[in-house]
Amino acid sequence: MVAYYKSPSASTDEAAINDALAGNLCRCTGYAPIVKAMKQALATKSDHFDQQEQTIKNRLETFLPRSSCKISAPAGTVSLPATVEELASIYQDNPDATLVAGATDVGLWVTKRLNSLPHIISIGSVESLKALHETDDELWIGAGVTYSRAHSAIATILPDAGEVIRRIGSTQVRNAGTVCGNIGNGSPIGDGPPLFIAAEAILVLRKGQVTRSLPIEDYFIAYGKQDRQPEEFIEALVIPKPDKNLLYRAYKISKRFDQDISALLGVFAMTCNGDGIVTHIRIAFGGMAATPKRAYATEAAILGKPWDKATLEEAREAIQTDFTPLSDVRSTEWYRRQVAANLLTRFFAETATPTIVETRLAGWKDKAYV
Known part of the structure; x- marks a missing residue:
């Protein structure tokens, strides 16, 4: 308080x-x-x-370093680089070290799993990685930018993403946890990746002095495996500004509303032309596979067709082939399959037909009640 x-x-x-x-x-x-x-x-x-x-x-x-430093003790070493160049150099010299930003996930490896981490490299003192800026075309989020700092900027261009981010952990967690860290750990149930996959975001990866760009969906290869070379780290996430006609919705399903890990998260991004034909569609889910993943078969069932009930029914059938979810403590395979299809229906209800409130208001106006 x-x-x-x-x-x-x-x-x-x-x-x-x-x-x-x-x-x-x-x-x-x-x-x-x-x-x-x-x-x-x-x-x-x-x-x-x-x-x-x-x-x-x-x-x-008294605790904030002004330049790079290294703290060593019998239990291990912590490196605190001050620049991105120093970070790249230290990581190349110590490729087995563990990179941390907010450590909201890695910290649990120590406290809950009792893991020993011989060498930790913290990016918290690298000011250039805390860059958050936007142009007319994109939003750049450095690897050190926390969810709290990025929240408003993301919510401005993708309001539904902003609402999901508001439910990631608590204020304290969002103050420490970073947007790129949530991506970097490769969790299949991280809330950030599906939001950004649907939005066509790009990762900027760095190794030494060399950088490369990668569509975020290509970063996730398999459970626990990402397209990140030895000594390479995420430098930034770049989100393109969406088309003004983009219909973007994100639905987080969890056992309780606040501060809970998702059972599944569905994100939909669609554009239709003046005739109601779908000209662009991207659908991404978390919690439905070993990685955050696009629903390619479902997208194919929708693209180029009128956004009507017939297309919706095809999409509901197609989504069953896109994923083979697991049963775990959060939900069963059946539940995940059913809810994923139902989220398609919810997206349809919100984007293809007037809402209940709009329909009632229209009726009242017609009857001169208002």
Whole structure:
């Protein structure tokens, strides 16, 4: 709540306060007194938080490296490069080292799996990798950009992606976890990759002084295997600005709404011409295969056809051939297959026909009720 109080967007709005509290599980009194106290603090603008801020900043300054450094101990080594050139050089000299950005995933390897990581290279001090900028055509997200920093920029061009990102972990996790780190670990249930596959994003990979570009869907080869050469790392993600007529929807399915790993995530990006014929379609799913994956057969069943119920039924059948999902603790194979087809129907309902509200409003207007 101190961090929220100090943020430019802080307000007494209860929903906003609840969002800021997400990730903190209170097991004693509940949240009501905390929310009430926060409203009071924001309304009165107490200077207590201000008095603490400089002390915290002064302490942090002593821990922030100004140049590259290496910390060694009997348990292992941590390298902290200050530039991307130093990062590339250190990684070439130590190809078996573990790269971390926010360490929201790798940290669990240590605390939960009890893995030993002899050499860690952290990119947290590489300022150039924290670049977040956009042009008329694209959005560039450096490998060190956190989800919190990227959220607004991504949501501006892909609103549904922004809503999914709001549900990735908690505020604390999004403050540490990076967009590119979520891609780099290659998880089949990471929420970021399907969002960006559907949006035709490109990865920029670097090895030494050499860079190459790769469509993000080609990065994922098999479970635990990515198209990343030894000593190569992700430098940035580039998202092209979508066509103004693009219909983009993202649906995250999980056992609870907030802070839960997806059972599956479906993302749809489609453009139709004036006659209602589909001229562009990309469909990506997470949680349906060993990697984040496009639904190629489903896309083929839709492309070049009118976006009508007949096409929808063909697509629902085709999606059963695109994936062979597993049954696990989050859901069964049957459930994943059924929900994937149902998300197609939801996408159809939202993009091919008026919504229920629009239909009712039209009816009321016709009857002069409004």
